[in-house]
Amino acid sequence: MESPVGRQFGGARRRLVEELRGKGITDLAVLKAFENTPRHLFVPTGVAHRAYEDTPLPIGNGQTISQPMVHAYYLQLIKFTGSEKVLEIGTGSGFETVLLAHLAAQVFSVERIAPLLENARTAIAAAGVERVSLLLGDGTHGWKAHAPYDVILVGAASPDIPVPLLEQLADGGRMLIPVGTREEQKLIQVTRVGDAFEKAELGPMRFVPLLGEHGWTS
Ligand code: SAH
Numbered sequence: 001m002e003s004p005v006g007r008q009f010g011g012a013r014r015r016l017v018e019e020l021r022g023k024g025i026t027d028l029a030v031l032k033a034f035e036n037t038p039r040h041l042f043v044p045t046g047v048a049h050r051a052y053e054d055t056p057l058p059i060g061n062g063q064t065i066s067q068p069m070v071h072a073y074y075l076q077l078i079k080f081t082g083s084e085k086v087l088e089i090g091t092g093s094g095f096e097t098v099l100l101a102h103l104a105a106q107v108f109s110v111e112r113i114a115p116l117l118e119n120a121r122t123a124i125a126a127a128g129v130e131r132v133s134l135l136l137g138d139g140t141h142g143w144k145a146h147a148p149y150d151v152i153l154v155g156a157a158s159p160d161i162p163v164p165l166l167e168q169l170a171d172g173g174r175m176l177i178p179v180g181t182r183e184e185q186k187l188i189q190v191t192r193v194g195d196a197f198e199k200a201e202l203g204p205m206r207f208v209p210l211l212g213e214h215g216w217t218s
Contacts, residue, residue, distance in 0.1 A: 009040050012052035019054055020072045027076045033102035034072065039065075041123045042095040061113050063208055065093040066155065070205075074176055077189065077202070078151055080104055085146070087168065089139035090155035090210070094120030098129050100153070107132040108146050110139035112211065140212035142168040149173060157185040157207035162214030166190070166197055178205040182216070 017034050025031060040051035043065055047057050056064040074096075078084075080103040091097055091111035097120065100107045109132060111117040117136050124132060135143055140162040142152075147168035154165070154177035161177055169175055169192045178185035187202040209216045 009038065009052060013038070016052040016054065016068060020069060023054075023069055023072075025069075025072045025076055027079070029080060029082075029103055030072055030075045030099075033075070033099045034068065036102055037095065037098045038127055039068070039095055041126050042093040042098075042120075059093045059116065059119070061116055063092055063113065063116060065095055066207075071096050071099060074153060075099060075103060077176060078103075078153075078174060080151075084150040085148075085170075086151045086153065087143055087146070087149040087165075088153050088155065089142075089165070090208075091117055091120045091134060092155060094124045096153070096155065097132050097134075098124055098127050101129045101132050104151065106146075108135070108143050108149070109133070110135045110137055110143055112136070112138055138212035140164065140210060140214035144168065151175070152177075154178070154210065155207065156210035156215070157182070157205070158210040158215045160214075161188065161190065162210075162212075164214060166192070169197075178207045180205075182209055 017031050040048045043051050043057050054068050056067045059065050084104040085106045086100050086104045088109040091109040097109045114136055142164045148170035150170050150173045152165055152175040157178040173192050175190040177188050179188045185205045187205045189200045191198045
């Protein structure tokens with residue numbers, strides 16, 4: 001049987017991996033995760049022919065699948081060892097969820113828009129990935145039942161870091177979250193050391209808003 005990734009778009013996928021390498025992605029596990037993830041299954045069929053361009057694309061409900069380079073940059077910052085338990089906020093298309101499944105041990109992902117979550121569920125299954133758990137709800141509350149997490153990745157921008165997410169970070173755990181105004185944000189890396197949280201400010205970012213009780217409330 002053909003692998004779930006299939007031969008379809010194989011050349012385009014390899015070219016995207018080379019493009020990411022050229023733009024500074026050197027983590028081989030991250031590059032391999034891209035090689036093994038069929039991004040064309042995570043975008044609407046009308047734009048599938050553009051799935052391997054390094055660009056964000058609309059996925060419906062006013063949301064976008066992030067630019068591959070943004071995903072790759074996030075994932076390279078974490079330096080996965082393969083043993084991590086990860087919480088993703090903002091499943092969106094489910095594409096990053098699958099990249100995470102290739103890089104970490106356990107993946108939990110929360111999305112607030114039901115039709116997007118259902119599309120993501122279908123695409124994740126079509127990509128042949130099983131070890132991910134999805135939840136419909138307000139991700140600014142995190143997902144307490146499975147906490148603490150070694151890694152928390154937030155794929156939408158918040159005015160502040162939601163306190164429940166800090167509480168659900170394991171000792172030594174790391175979180176990446178874009179923080180700022182609705183128009184522009186800075187990526188913040190938070191590292192938990194005991195009860196202290198060390199924050200490092202990384203580059204500028206532009207994400208859709210994190211809408212919820214501990215994010216943007218309107
Ligand atoms: N990494 C995803 C990003 C999708 S865009 C991808 O590339 O496909 C960000 C997603 O965050 C959107 O789907 C949006 O609906 C979701 N989102 C925004 N606020 C949220 C919240 N409070 N809880 C869960 N998901 C949220």
